[in-house]
Amino acid sequence: MGEAIVVTSGKGGVGKTTSSANIGTALALMGKKVCMVDTDIGLRNLDVVMGLENRILFDIVDVATGQARLEQAMIKDKRFDHLFLLPAAQTKDKLALSVDAMHKIVRLLKPQFDFVLIDCPAGIEHGFRVAVSAADQAIVVTTPEQAAVRDADRVIGLLEKEQIPSPKLVINRIRPSMVRSGDMLDIDDIVGILSLDLLGIVPDDEHVIKAANQGEPTVLRPDSRASIAYRNIARRILGEPVPLMNLDEEAGFFRKMWKRIGLG
Amino acid sequence: MGKVARLARERSAPGQLVTIRGIRNGLLFVLAEDATIAELIDELERLLQGSEREGVGETAGVTAYVDPGARRLTDDECDLLRGILTGKGNLVVKGFAGPPAALEESVKQPYIYKGTVRSGQVIEHDGDVVVVGDVNAGGRVIAAGDVVVMGHLRGFAQAGAAGDAAAVVAAVYFEPLQVSIGDVTRRAPERPSRGAEMEFAYLEGADMAVERMAMLGQHRARSAARRARHSPGER
Ligand SMILES: Nc1ncnc2c1ncn2[C@@H]1O[C@H](COP(=O)(O)OP(=O)(O)OP(=O)(O)O)[C@@H](O)[C@H]1O
Ligand SMILES: [Mg+2]
Numbered sequence: 063m064g065e066a067i068v069v070t071s072g073k074g075g076v077g078k079t080t081s082s083a084n085i086g087t088a089l090a091l092m093g094k095k096v097c098m099v100d101t102d103i104g105l106r107n108l109d110v111v112m113g114l115e116n117r118i119l120f121d122i123v124d125v126a127t128g129q130a131r132l133e134q135a136m137i138k139d140k141r142f143d144h145l146f147l148l149p150a151a152q153t154k155d156k157l158a159l160s161v162d163a164m165h166k167i168v169r170l171l172k173p174q175f176d177f178v179l180i181d182c183p184a185g186i187e188h189g190f191r192v193a194v195s196a197a198d199q200a201i202v203v204t205t206p207e208q209a210a211v212r213d214a215d216r217v218i219g220l221l222e223k224e225q226i227p228s229p230k231l232v233i234n235r236i237r238p239s240m241v242r243s244g245d246m247l248d249i250d251d252i253v254g255i256l257s258l259d260l261l262g263i264v265p266d267d268e269h270v271i272k273a274a275n276q277g278e279p280t281v282l283r284p285d286s287r288a289s290i291a292y293r294n295i296a297r298r299i300l301g302e303p304v305p306l307m308n309l310d311e312e313a314g315f316f317r318k319m320w321k322r323i324g325l326g
Numbered sequence: 327m328g329k330v331a332r333l334a335r336e337r338s339a340p341g342q343l344v345t346i347r348g349i350r351n352g353l354l355f356v357l358a359e360d361a362t363i364a365e366l367i368d369e370l371e372r373l374l375q376g377s378e379r380e381g382v383g384e385t386a387g388v389t390a391y392v393d394p395g396a397r398r399l400t401d402d403e404c405d406l407l408r409g410i411l412t413g414k415g416n417l418v419v420k421g422f423a424g425p426p427a428a429l430e431e432s433v434k435q436p437y438i439y440k441g442t443v444r445s446g447q448v449i450e451h452d453g454d455v456v457v458v459g460d461v462n463a464g465g466r467v468i469a470a471g472d473v474v475v476m477g478h479l480r481g482f483a484q485a486g487a488a489g490d491a492a493a494v495v496a497a498v499y500f501e502p503l504q505v506s507i508g509d510v511t512r513r514a515p516e517r518p519s520r521g522a523e524m525e526f527a528y529l530e531g532a533d534m535a536v537e538r539m540a541m542l543g544q545h546r547a548r549s550a551a552r553r554a555r556h557s558p559g560e561r
Contacts, residue, residue: 212445215462219444255462255480257442 064095066168066178067299068197070221072213074184076205077234080270080280081295082181083111084288085201087279088296090145094176097136097146099168101193102183103159106150113140113277114147123151126163132170141282146175156188161195168196177299186220194221200229201261206236206247211255218256230261232295237266262295263306264288343369352389353417354425359395363403367410374414390417393424434471443467443481452488463503472496482506485527492549496526496539510534 069082079102086098100108103123109115117137120130125148132148139145148167151158171178182193194200200221204214214231221229233252240246253260269286273279281292294304343365345356357366390411392399399407404422411417420426434453443449443457445464454471465481467473470488472495479497484506486493491508502514505527512527512534524539528549537545 212464216445216464219447222444255460255478257460 064172064175066197067199068180069201070182071203072217073210076210077203079107083279084281084292086179088281088293090142095144096177097171097175098179099148100150100181103150103156108181109149111274118149121149121151123154123158126159164192164196200226202229203232231258234264235266236263264291354391356393370410390419392422491529494526494528498524500525
């Protein structure tokens with residue numbers, strides 16, 4: 063029986079879709095069967111980042127409303143036979159995907175996959191509740207900004223209410239030079255405020271943007287720093303004790319983080 | 327305290343000789359200042375009639391406080407009033423000097439919350455609140471008594487929410503966005519917390535001050551002395 067993990071953040075644009083695509087692909091790279099589910103109805107992106115947009119025939123709302131069977135809507139990845147995407151609807155009403163329908167879909171997916179990765183929409187309204195309702199675990203994505211951390215904190219409180227007890231934290235778009243100069247919240251501060259296990263830190267990396275435009279998740283390019291970060295995150299989800307990468311020339315910059323690395 | 331609230335609602339109206347108010351610790355009987363003692367006794371008898379008929383009526387065992395307003399009650403008058411309240415209402419009369427000071431009468435158990443109070447979460451309690459963890463920005467703790475945070479206070483804390491100006495807000499890392507005590511609200515002091523040394527906020531008249539935790543004992547003694555000077559004292 064697979065595990066359903068929701069990728070959420072509260073604040074928009076912090077990297078939920080990027081993280082879903084890269085963690086999903088990295089897990090597939092390590093031989094796991096993965097289905098990514100895009101629940102951002104009306105603003106679907108995951109298909110674009112994965113380069114699968116042109117293969118969509120049906121979407122998750124079609125499945126929820128019985129217009130299509132789950133197998134008809136699931137898209138097989140270009141690169142991996144055991145990586146699938148269930149795309150969001152682009153034009154239909156947001157409320158068309160209910161908590162019940164989401165439960166049913168995820169219940170059907172879990173026995174077929176090792177991981178069901180749910181890409182959550184921004185905000186804490188209906189779409190958030192639907193995405194979170196069917197999850198066993200959560201990954202909270204934030205960036206080193208006050209507003210993003212504040213929203214992450216709010217979301218963690220709501221996840222506790224939904225009986226998702228100990229979400230894992232991904233801090234995205236870290237720039238070591240800015241952290242060092244004090245212009246960015248440092249990782250210790252963020253982990254201190256949110257008091258969560260850290261699953262990984264991802265550097266701000268232009269490869270991410272290039273890759274997204276080419277429909278190739280960054281994680282497939284072994285030379286980018288973000289790629290290494292996402293691979294490490296996937297390995298931690300699988301239970302490997304991978305230390306945090308040293309983003310800085312200055313040795314030991316993240317050494318004090320050791321004890322706080324959270325393992326899936 | 328449902329029955330008390332009901333009694334207070336049903337049997338009091340503005341302009342009455344005796345107004346009954348439900349307070350945290352029981353019932354407060356507010357006596358009109360321009361009424362004679364005889365009128366007040368009549369009115370109390372009328373108000374408490376129902377309670378007597380019902381035997382162990384709805385007020386039985388409830389604590390009563392009498393607020394005489396500006397008038398001075400003689401010992402005899404106090405005895406008369408006490409006789410009616412205990413005789414007709416089965417009330418336990420605690421004092422003739424108005425509502426009790428919230429701090430002294432705080433009988434509620436403190437509420438101990440273990441965990442992080444996150445943005446959007448509210449912890450509210452009719453007594454002292456102890457948070458074993460952090461209160462993050464956007465989180466709120468509201469207490470009728472004191473608020474004590476055994477971690478970072480980054481959010482909003484309200485102590486003495488029922489009006490107790492002697493309540494305090496304390497935290498190991500005192501970095502709140504806002505603090506309220508009684509009806510006074512202040513923005514955070516614009517200085518970094520000293521950290522690792524617990525601090526508390528308290529009211530000095532209408533001003534709010536922050537002091538090292540070690541000073542809490544002295545603060546308590548000072549405000550107790552001040553209260554004793556200003557209140558007429560129970561009889
Ligand atoms: N580590 C990174 N380095 C550089 N750019 C990044 C990184 N992570 C995300 N981005 C860019 O930030 C933008 C927003 O990312 P993404 O779409 O993943 O966010 P999101 O949280 O899914 O947004 P939404 O709330 O709209 O769904 C994208 O343009 C993406 O390419
Ligand atoms: Mg997205």
